[in-house]
Amino acid sequence: MKPDIINIDGSPLYLDRDLNFLKTFLSSQPYSGVVVLGDENSVRYCLPVIKDILPEGIIVIEFASGESNKNIDTCQEVWRKMLAARVDRKALVLLLGGGVVGDMGGFIASAYKRGLDFIHIPTTLMAMTDSSIGGKTGIDFDGIKNVIGLFSRPKAIFTHLGFLNTLPDKEMWSGFTEIVKHALIADRILFNELKKSVDEARPVVSYEILRQSILVKKTLVERDPFESSVRKALNFGHTVGHAIESCMLKAGTPLTHGEAVVYGMIAETWLSHKTGLILADHLNEVENFLLKICDVKKIIGLDRSQFFDFISNDKKNESGKILFSLLNGIGSFSINKAVNEEGIEDSLNYLLSR
Numbered sequence: 001m002k003p004d005i006i007n008i009d010g011s012p013l014y015l016d017r018d019l020n021f022l023k024t025f026l027s028s029q030p031y032s033g034v035v036v037l038g039d040e041n042s043v044r045y046c047l048p049v050i051k052d053i054l055p056e057g058i059i060v061i062e063f064a065s066g067e068s069n070k071n072i073d074t075c076q077e078v079w080r081k082m083l084a085a086r087v088d089r090k091a092l093v094l095l096l097g098g099g100v101v102g103d104m105g106g107f108i109a110s111a112y113k114r115g116l117d118f119i120h121i122p123t124t125l126m127a128m129t130d131s132s133i134g135g136k137t138g139i140d141f142d143g144i145k146n147v148i149g150l151f152s153r154p155k156a157i158f159t160h161l162g163f164l165n166t167l168p169d170k171e172m173w174s175g176f177t178e179i180v181k182h183a184l185i186a187d188r189i190l191f192n193e194l195k196k197s198v199d200e201a202r203p204v205v206s207y208e209i210l211r212q213s214i215l216v217k218k219t220l221v222e223r224d225p226f227e228s229s230v231r232k233a234l235n236f237g238h239t240v241g242h243a244i245e246s247c248m249l250k251a252g253t254p255l256t257h258g259e260a261v262v263y264g265m266i267a268e269t270w271l272s273h274k275t276g277l278i279l280a281d282h283l284n285e286v287e288n289f290l291l292k293i294c295d296v297k298k299i300i301g302l303d304r305s306q307f308f309d310f311i312s313n314d315k316k317n318e319s320g321k322i323l324f325s326l327l328n329g330i331g332s333f334s335i336n337k338a339v340n341e342e343g344i345e346d347s348l349n350y351l352l353s354r
């Protein structure tokens with residue numbers, strides 16, 4: 001049998017089918033206390049699932065959900081509550097929630113009294129397959145996503161699929177998109193497996209699918225923890241995707257991150273073909289799949305000049321060049337591919353014509 005413990009750059013990630021790993025971890029740790037950070041949904045739906053295995057006297061600090069609360073005001077609110085509850089340097093912080101709780105909670109814990117130990121208990125598919133792995137923590141600031149933060153490693157990650165029972169379908173599809181991305185850049189067999197979900201109302205995700213997806217991210221972050229080379233492959237779909245996400249947010253018709261990345265992957269798969277990296281057959285195969293999990297009509301009114309403003313301010317750009325991570329076949333990638341504005345415009349036109 002394949003192991004349920006995956007070592008990620010020194011931190012164990014447990015595929016915690018019955019929550020026994022978490023139970024053992026909590027009962028054997030010498031912490032002065034336990035603080036649970038979560039948003040209103042993770043506290044409401046997921047805290048009851050682990051309540052019986054938590055030690056006596058835990059402190060629960062809840063904040064409002066959503067990206068719009070991933071900011072310094074929420075951090076201050078939480079730090080004040082931690083001080084009021086006299087949380088000391090020997091306490092353990094449990095980050096129970098999706099990517100917002102994990103990113104912001106990791107930052108809160110790492111900055112409080114020069115750093116408390118924290119563990120991730122991801123409760124969205126996005127957090128399980130992506131945000132809880134790789135040590136990036138942080139918050140949004142002045143309208144710029146994830147611009148304040150630090151790399152900080154969790155003590156452990158406990159991944160339990162049971163939390164997904166209450167997750168809305170829309171959020172399931174959003175997380176599924178990152179699994180698709182992992183498959184497209186590094187795992188052809190996983191991509192074939194994911195095709196089984198396209199006609200379902202809700203994607204089917206097993207521990208095996210999750211394991212394969214996690215292994216893709218693990219391999220890339222371990223080879224390049226600070227994103228100077230191969231970790232950039234994880235940006236596939238994200239250059240066009242982020243610009244679309246930002247335009248739609250500004251227009252008052254926000255998309256989930258995952259939805260935006262699907263659009264980004266369609267455009268960037270086409271760019272991969274146009275730059276000679278993938279065959280037309282592969283373009284068709286990937287595009288047919290992606291078009292089944294999104295609706296291009298939703299973004300037809302996109303503001304093009306805003307789109308190019310966002311693209312040219314992308315934090316991945318270097319020396320004025322717009323750099324892409326593209327596919328190099330299905331299950332393989334190529335990084336630092338410069339594409340000019342005309343090429344990007346063509347890819348947008350292509351996407352909007354689907």
Ligand SMILES: NC(=O)c1ccc[n+]([C@@H]2O[C@H](COP(=O)([O-])OP(=O)(O)OC[C@H]3O[C@@H](n4cnc5c(N)ncnc54)[C@H](O)[C@@H]3O)[C@@H](O)[C@H]2O)c1
Pocket residue numbers: 039040041042045046065066067070097098099100101103123124125126127130131132133134135136137145146163164165166167168171174257
């Ligand atoms: N650190 C990284 O490497 C990394 C990678 C990818 C994304 N991210 C970040 O992750 C964030 C997005 O994460 P997300 O998609 O998990 O969003 P999220 O944390 O906002 O969660 C989505 C929604 O699901 C709710 N929720 C969470 N668990 C639930 C459950 N089990 N049942 C019912 N509802 C539940 C939340 O309250 C929220 O309303 C973004 O801020 C993004 O920047 C970080």
